Amino acid sequence: MGESIPEKKSPRENSKHEPEWLENYRAKNLEVVSERPVRKSKYTSISRLEALLNAGNPGKGVLPKATGGGITIIPLEKALLEMPERLEKIFSREEKPKDQFEAFVNANFSSGFVAVIGKNAGKENIEINAAFSGNVCVKNIFIVERGCRAIVAEKISGNGNALVNETVFIEDGAEMVFLKINTHEGGMVEGQQCILQNNAKLENFSSWFGGKLSRGKTTTIFDGNGAEGKDLFVLLGKGSANFDLNYISVHRGTNSSSHAVFRAVLKDESRNVFDGMIRILPSGGKANALLECHSMILGEKASSNQIPGLEIETDDVKATHSATVARIDDEKLFYLESRGIAKKEAEKMVVKGFLESVVFMLNEKARAAIEAQIEKSL
8 A cells, every 4th residue: 555645624715805605615625635535546547647746746836837818826825815706616616526637636736827818819829837846836727718718838847746636617609729748757737627608619639748656637627518529638657757648528408519639659668547437427418529539559568548438317419439559550550661761760750640630630730739749759
């Protein structure tokens, strides 16, 4: 058994001036931590992941640097004073965590920020650079306001152990392309909840190009009617890196649609598990949901496990999933080598094409940053 998970004696210790609703929020998450819902796994060492939560007292995160117009970033502590009712509504629409990792960050975050993206944000892409030094435990909120059509790229880098939860709240009719490019080199526990209101649209792209031990979870909540979401995931594992990745789409509103695609390339002795779920609630009639999981194995000791699933609680819906794990296609390599391309370069071309097939599903204006990172990482 691993070490016990540290717990705060009281959520009030995180701040002397937090509103009561936030204290209750922390307390409910602390209950989940105490229960330790996830105790073992066939594919991942839960005790190793829990050790990331035991890494000592985290420092406070710093406000990230942002370029591009139409975005305002303020410390979470200040936002709680300036917009408490707005934040209370957002926190109340989150899904309750079903694992101790996401719940731990919600219960114990010591800092964070709120980014408000207004309707004037669509003139140019927004880039946010979040660099972590040492251990941190933070909670970040993105608010995408009505009338907004924004492309946001968040680049995450640094070392140490980063415990980060983010909530993306997309208001009625707003549209967002959100890219997360993760090159963090330490251990990481990362949770993301995206909450879509009526007729909101989201293209959410999450990518991992570094790290030693990572636990990631994306929850996309179709809270309003007519919401549309596309969740795309790219992973390039190297060395002995271990990734435990989770995804769930929660359809609360009617006439919602989701499409999730996961693609991973595992080199050397790297490992990953992708646990994906489509969940359609009784209120989610006429939902249309698709989940695809595909991995390419390059190393003899590398491995990948895909676990797609469905939970459907109403009729008149469409929901399907698929999963594949395969090694590089020898016929494609032979075709390229027969045209004078060296084997290593041919392998690179095949891998690049495999990953970029997901990138091409993005808005064309958002692709450049991801394509550059793939090229750099191969």
